[in-house]
Amino acid sequence: MVIGVFDSGVGGLTVVRELLRHMPDQAIIYLGDTARTPYGTKSSETIIDYSIEDTGFLVSKGANLIVIACHSASSVATNAIRQHFSLPVFEVVSPSIQQAIALTKKGRIGIIGTRATVASGVYEKTIPELSPEIKVFSQACPLLVPLVEEGWIKRSETRRIVKKYLRPLREREIDTLILGCTHYPLLRPVIQEKIGKTVQIVDPAQEVALTVRKFIEQKQDKAEKASNNANRFFLTDLTPTTASVVRQFLGAKILLEKIEL
């Protein structure tokens, strides 16, 4: 199988990192829509249009399984993608919801994300459908993406802003927190500190990787597995800082190809 992964930008490489960690022999095609990034501040309608274009590109390059790495796109565009394309589509919301439900003891789950993800209300809607006794509290944290992209991971300003964003969730006494944006795993240490040491953190990148691995293991026989390991990384825009940001997210240097959608 060829796994096609798309994201609004380079943040989705945190998902690629987990996919490669759990399936090092799997071929991955990545598309980061850096020319139109970010998605999380935009309308559902626009995010759906862009996501369908992104998926179409991955399919044209040979992907036969799609992973939506972007939480904003996962929250608002998954159904539309499934309607347009007849191939397996995985997204980062459902696996993290299942893991959060499995982990919570007090039945109080927090979720942080972009404005678009939080406004979609997908967590508040889905979690009580699965476990009616669980309470869900969400908080939009729009400044965390630009702070991470600036590389301000450990700065005092970032720590203060994280603290401010997390205060309402802390007051709600959540015991489980979903990192509902690809960029947030890079802030995990400061998020853990500010939300409290006892709160369990769910990293959707890891959860979706485990889900995809399980699916692929059931689908294909072992002979096929190690066949075509030729990962490709496409971006719709490249700037002088892109390569270093990519390295920060993926933990490795890669060849980047610029394309137009």
Next chain:
Amino acid sequence: MVIGVFDSGVGGLTVVRELLRHMPDQAIIYLGDTARTPYGTKSSETIIDYSIEDTGFLVSKGANLIVIACHSASSVATNAIRQHFSLPVFEVVSPSIQQAIALTKKGRIGIIGTRATVASGVYEKTIPELSPEIKVFSQACPLLVPLVEEGWIKRSETRRIVKKYLRPLREREIDTLILGCTHYPLLRPVIQEKIGKTVQIVDPAQEVALTVRKFIEQKQDKAEKASNNANRFFLTDLTPTTASVVRQFLGAKILLEKIEL
């Protein structure tokens, strides 16, 4: 004349505000490319492509004079627009440069802007060509746009970040500072405080409005002037928060029309 104004998003409304203040009877067509905002983090190539599309849209709606309100587009795309379209094109860089040269006494000018604007080097190149004795110091301030768009105008975090960004310019003992991004006039009080009370601030929105007014007054006779005052405001994306952000920038409520490019 119909003035067509474009920007990467809603920030350019600070320019519209000045145009309306100085030419209340002039018809204005505004295009904010909110579906692809921001431009300032993207490559010159991409900014040029988008700017030509934006200008083409304004021309199709009847604009016969173009104002580039976006500093990133002004810095990298002005020549390309002039090559593609045969109509007067004004941008926010040149008028502010002239005003800064007129104001500086010590010959030390500072400029703050997005990564794209600062990387273009247009100020460092142009100012010494006009006045070889003047020294120019620039500083990219990428977090200020998201902070303004969050409405964090007076927050302590914003004040600290502004102070951090301005420190190198303060150490260079500039006496004149150009606000090289449409969003920065909203932070003018804190910028003035952190750079020092004696530093003169140049607001490019005001300078370009005065330049355009002068041009139009020379061009047209008074009879034509008050004819067609029908301003229109087009955006490529609308979200639930757009209307309130627009109000913050323009200081007035307006009808917004969504279009696709």
